[in-house]
Amino acid sequence: MTRTLGLYLHIPFCKSKCAYCDFASWPGRERDMPAYAKRLQNELHMESSPDFLIDTVYIGGGTPSVLPPSLMARILDALRRDYRLAPDAEFSCECNPGTVTREFLSVLKEYGCNRLSMGAQAAQTPLLRMLGRIHVWEDVIRSAELARETGFNNLNLDLMLGLPGQTEKDVAETLKKALALSPTHLSCYGLIVEEGTPMQRRIASGEWRLPEDETERAEYETCREVLAANGFEQYEISNFALPGFACRHNVHCWQRKEYLGFGCAACGFLGNERWQNPPRLDDYLAGKEPEITQIGPEEAMFESVMLGLRMTEGVSLEAFFQMHGKRLEDVYGARLQKPLREGLAVLENGSLRLTRRGMDMQNRVLVELL
Numbered sequence: 001m002t003r004t005l006g007l008y009l010h011i012p013f014c015k016s017k018c019a020y021c022d023f024a025s026w027p028g029r030e031r032d033m034p035a036y037a038k039r040l041q042n043e044l045h046m047e048s049s050p051d052f053l054i055d056t057v058y059i060g061g062g063t064p065s066v067l068p069p070s071l072m073a074r075i076l077d078a079l080r081r082d083y084r085l086a087p088d089a090e091f092s093c094e095c096n097p098g099t100v101t102r103e104f105l106s107v108l109k110e111y112g113c114n115r116l117s118m119g120a121q122a123a124q125t126p127l128l129r130m131l132g133r134i135h136v137w138e139d140v141i142r143s144a145e146l147a148r149e150t151g152f153n154n155l156n157l158d159l160m161l162g163l164p165g166q167t168e169k170d171v172a173e174t175l176k177k178a179l180a181l182s183p184t185h186l187s188c189y190g191l192i193v194e195e196g197t198p199m200q201r202r203i204a205s206g207e208w209r210l211p212e213d214e215t216e217r218a219e220y221e222t223c224r225e226v227l228a229a230n231g232f233e234q235y236e237i238s239n240f241a242l243p244g245f246a247c248r249h250n251v252h253c254w255q256r257k258e259y260l261g262f263g264c265a266a267c268g269f270l271g272n273e274r275w276q277n278p279p280r281l282d283d284y285l286a287g288k289e290p291e292i293t294q295i296g297p298e299e300a301m302f303e304s305v306m307l308g309l310r311m312t313e314g315v316s317l318e319a320f321f322q323m324h325g326k327r328l329e330d331v332y333g334a335r336l337q338k339p340l341r342e343g344l345a346v347l348e349n350g351s352l353r354l355t356r357r358g359m360d361m362q363n364r365v366l367v368e369l370l
């Protein structure tokens with residue numbers, strides 16, 4: 001029986017570590033790249049099945065674009081050899097504007113990649129320096145031009161909000177410069193200060209100060225307004241796309257559809273089983289087994305609601321029933337009353353979704369439902 005799935009590949013190498021980053025990514029491990037590519041090829045081969053039909057591929061990191069093009073070609077060759085891709089599959093790859101080369105993009109193109117996602121973050125050099133990014137905005141322009149020349153017309157830019165020292169004016173300027181590059185998609189993420197990062201230490205020491213909540217909210221509103229005025233639809237808390245260009249891979253994750261994950265720290269989930277590959281590069285290279293957990297029915301239903309409420313369209317009642325064999329209203333009926341009464345959520349047109357105010361208080365709604 002055919003099983004339609006997403007597929008995620010993790011590339012855990014970076015040129016240097018950004019100040020805010022706690023992702024599974026390591027600088028200075030170039031010597032391990034060939035062994036990593038080999039391990040990834042083996043993993044892809046071992047897990048493949050003629051029953052799988054892949055309708056979205058997402059290569060993330062780390063920085064996939066730091067891999068030598070020849071190694072990326074070997075990995076993609078294994079992917080295309082061992083997996084059946086749907087003819088209209090969405091195939092995304094993350095790139096760092098400081099590392100994009102024509103050769104790398106040509107390899108992606110050759111193997112069917114049709115969407116690029118670039119970590120642009122901000123147009124102001126002092127902000128990029130503070131974040132520890134290796135690029136400046138001119139690199140974003142150069143990479144976007146290179147992408148077009150290589151035939152990529154579906155381009156996402158990641159931007160960051162709520163940075164120490166960032167102003168609403170900076171955000172407006174970044175949006176203007178980003179829109180000038182004709183992206184199809186923009187992700188506008190609020191900074192999350194992760195424990196143990198240089199960013200967290202410098203904020204804790206008082207060297208850097210986070211903006212007031214009000215400033216961050218104003219930055220977010222600026223994004224919403226400017227992007228709406230330019231034809232972008234908001235389809236998730238942080239994600240905006242021109243019509244028809246929402247990232248299908250991410251939408252499928254928020255709809256709790258099954259996916260395979262390969263590479264260090266990658267997660268996957270099939271049926272009621274979830275697994276995570278070893279989060280440390282050395283363990284992955286040494287062949288350590290993934291950690292497998294069973295997902296109980298309660299947890300599965302809560303995941304559907306938690307993930308689905310991130311999207312502006314919310315959770316489809318029909319899809320919930322199909323997935324769990326229970327009506328969402330029956331499972332959460334009593335617990336839903338408060339958020340509905342307070343105008344944080346609505347049940348309409350066959351979906352449960354958050355209102356604009358509810359989006360700002362998503363955690364509160366989820367606590368009610370728990």
Ligand code: SF4
Nearest residue numbers: 014017018021025062
């Ligand atoms: S480029 Fe991305 S993954 Fe690499 S260190 Fe910076 S934020 Fe982390």
